[in-house]
Amino acid sequence: MSMETQNLPGGPLSGLVASAVEYLVDAGQRSVLFLDIMRRRGDQYREHVAQTAPHVLQYAAELIIDGRKLDEPVNYALVRIIPPKGVEIDSERRPFIVVDPRAGHGPGIGGFKADSEIGVAMKAGHPCYFIGFLPEPMPGQTIERIARAEALFIEKVISLHPKADGKPCVIGNCQAGWAVMILASLRPELFGPIIIAGAPLAYWAGVHGKYPMRYSGGLLGGSWLTALASDLGAGKFDGAWLVQNFENQNPSNTLWTKQYNVYSKVDTEADRYLEFERWWGGHVNLNAEEIQFIVDELFIGNNLAAGKIEMSDGQKVDLRNIRSPILVFCSEGDNVTPPQQALDWILDCYADVDEIRAYGQTIVYTVHQSVGHLGIFVSGGVAKKEHAEFSENIDLIDVLPPGLYEATFEAKDEETTSSDLVVGKWVMRCEARTLDDIRAMGSNSPEDERRFAAAKSVSEINLAAYRKFVQPWIKKVVSPQLAETMRNLHPLRLQYEAFSSQNPLMATVKSAAEEIEDKRKPVSKDNPFLAFQEQMSKQIVHALDSWRDATEALSETVFLNLYGSPALQAALGIDPKSELSRRREMSAEHRAMLEARIAKLRSRIGEGGPREAAIRSLLYIGSARGMVDERSIEALRRVRRDYAGPRLSLAEFKMLVREQFFMLLLDQEGALAAIPKLLPDDVNQRRTLFGSIRDVLSASGAVLGEPANRLQRIGALLGVDAGEGSANNVAPFDQARAS
Incomplete structure (x- = not known):
């Protein structure tokens, strides 16, 4: 194709120029509108933190x-x-x-x-x-x-x-x-x-190669940094550091995706973004004692x-x-x-x-x-x-x-x-x-458990050293006023403040955004430059994710090798060949209580009436399924609701279910053999009860296989044929009243 043809009105080059102009106009408008959203975010932040009881509840x-x-x-x-x-x-x-x-x-x-x-x-x-x-x-x-x-x-x-x-x-x-x-x-x-x-x-707990946040305490030398941050806050720990930890886990989202999503959808995304940022930027403080307990007892300990x-x-x-x-x-x-x-x-x-x-x-x-x-x-x-x-x-x-x-x-x-x-x-x-x-x-493997136990010991040593040699000096230097100044200078707070209306440059952004809203010209969806923009964004996300993956792999390698060192573990009093276990044995008091409870349940297997018989039968048959379906429970709940006899509270019903369940665990054959003794001799009442049992079970689907065999066994115990008492003949919830 000749150059002359390319430059003809309506030719490919002309279309490309038009697309470029369209994209540049849109990109310029989006940039101003994006900055204005950042201004609104900053103003929202200032209003939020000025409140005595800020919150983001959507309800009165x-x-x-x-x-x-x-x-x-x-x-x-x-x-x-x-x-x-x-x-x-x-x-x-x-x-x-x-x-x-x-x-x-x-x-x-x-x-x-x-x-x-x-x-x-x-x-x-x-x-x-x-x-x-x-x-x-x-x-x-x-x-x-x-x-x-x-x-x-x-x-x-x-x-x-x-x-x-x-x-x-x-x-x-x-x-x-x-x-x-x-x-x-x-x-x-x-x-x-x-x-x-x-x-x-x-x-x-965790697995190798994924989500290495659990290594952070060990890589930072333990909780002495937590104590230092609290001391620099004059006895208060700035919650913005916790938010910073969350953001560090996903740098592509923190540094790019969250903002790019607003920029690329600036006409529709502002309200959702500002709503979330109102909560995300509402940083709160904790007392030094609170955060030290959390880190020492929970995260590292x-x-x-x-x-x-x-x-x-x-x-x-x-x-x-x-x-x-x-x-x-x-x-x-x-x-x-x-x-x-x-x-x-x-x-x-x-x-x-x-x-x-x-x-x-x-x-x-x-x-x-x-x-x-x-x-x-x-x-x-x-x-x-x-x-x-x-x-x-x-x-x-x-x-x-x-x-x-x-x-x-x-x-x-x-x-x-x-x-x-x-x-x-x-x-x-x-x-x-x-x-x-x-x-x-x-x-975790036993080797991992030893590594974390070593990190815990190192943390305790470093924290003790900090408290003895450094903490007294920090406390003398840091006043409440200095601590407040340092909190206000935290990078997460500054990013809100810098784009708020307190910045005189943002007044120009506001007026420009108001003018643009009246002349907005969004780019067409098929614009090639918009597609190029999206591709560049994906490349940036990929680069940041790759960087994150590399740093996470490095941090895991350092942690595993450092705290997996047999020499370090031995120096900390940890046997490099031991299999540490945190699982505790059942206490003697609980075992004695359990034995007394077992004896009591065994003695009561033959006690009860139709309600106990029905629950025992349902548990016996239902256990063969290995699952409980909400439809069966809803059917049972309606039986309980419509039952004509004395009504049980939910707590009493729960206790009844548990007692019957444990009786089956302790002596299944004895518990089943006792079922006929819990019922009246009237065959019609037994048939009605059996129909209710079957209808509850069939609420979630056909009763087949082992559950069907167990249902047939219950029918035999009741002297009822498995084909009798179906919902086709009598409404199951009317049957329940009779039982």
Whole structure:
């Protein structure tokens, strides 16, 4: 093609020039609008931090208890969430309490959106409460004092709902997760089901080659830097450093993607971005004692699951004391709290599933495949699926027999069996698991355990040296005024301040943005320069991710080799050939209590009536399936609701289920043989009961294989043919009244 042809009007070169002009106009406008969004972000930040009680809750709230006015004051408060218009709350339903994570950010993330933990719980009809905090800690505030305050908060919620069918369901997000678990081990009588979302409980756990945040303490020489940061803050630890740690885990997002996403979608992304940044930039402070406890006892010491944390009154924190069902929600995509850190505490506390049952514990976990750390409790999609199912089926979970389960979710569609028994848009199943399923996700080797034990010892030595030789000098030099100045100069705060309206240059940006909004000319989607822009962005992300991967691989190599040194371990008193184990044996007191309980249950196998017989039969047949489906439990719940005899409370019903479950574990043949003795001789009543049992079981699908064989055996025990008493002849819930 000749040059003359290329330059003809409408030729390829002319089209390219037009595309370039179009792109340059759009890029220039986007740049100004992006800077104006940064200005709005800075102004929003200044307004937010100026508030006495800043938060990002999207719901109106009523203050119930101000923790600052307690005998032992804390900067926490209990509020009641006021349901929005159109949301009906049943005050007799189990209340939900969301405890916000104090991990450097401000409060409100549990109710950050309409589709949130609070939102889905209220939609399911539950009263909701929120435990949040203020930016500044109270003098003398400690983790233990906060736990005592939160116990008072939960007691207050219980007193406000005396007719509620069950103790409150408490949700602990991220750092609030371990705080809730500590309190639940000390005051188990206060809790209904506990939902732990993205919470690190086994801090040393992980796998090689992924998410090396667990190595940070060892690579920094331990917690002496935490003490130094607190001393430079005049007794306060700046939460912005914790936020900085989060940002360092994903440099491509921190340095590029988050801002580029706003720039590239400047016409539509501003509100969502500013909403999130209001929370992300709401940094809060912690007392030195609080953060030192967190780092020494939890992150570096890993003492929580090992039962080595002791309160001031001598009471030890033992997670095995928790009696409420524990729901653990984690994700493969979480680079802050990977599944191993969320779940391996189970391996530290129990030898096998039988030991979980011996403690009367029910543990349910679910592992998302991709959502990141914040998405676990921020994502609307997660809220509408996992959190909504947990909220709608919380009573199902509360009556599960003791053991270990994985919650799985299947979308409800037109072909779903008994879809009328499915409350939400998903069918939730709790499938029985063993500790080997947890181990299969990856766990530490004995060599890794020795490495982390060595890092813990080095931390203790360095912290002692810092406190003796350096800390006294730092405390003499740093005044509260100097500490405040240093906090204001933190890089994360400066990035907000620099682009706020306090910067006189931003006034020009504001006026230019207002003018551009009237003359906005977005680039066409098929513009080749826009495609080039997108490609360049991907290259930048790839480069930053590669840099992150390289530095993470280097940090892991350094940690493993340094703390894996036999010489260093021997010098620290760690046998380089030992197999360290944090798992504890069952105490003599608990074993004696368990033996007494076993003897009592054995003596009562022949006691009871139709209700005991029905539950025992259902547990015997259902255990062959290895899972519990929400449809079967909903069918059973309706039987319980419509039962004409004396009504059991949820707690009494739960106790009945557990007793019958343990009787089957202790003496299955004896428990089955006793079933006919629990029923009247009337064959019609037995036939009716058998029909109800079968209808509950068939709610989630056909009864086949071993469950069918067991159903037939129950029919034989009752003297009823397996084909009798079907729902085709008699409505199952009418049958239940007769039983």
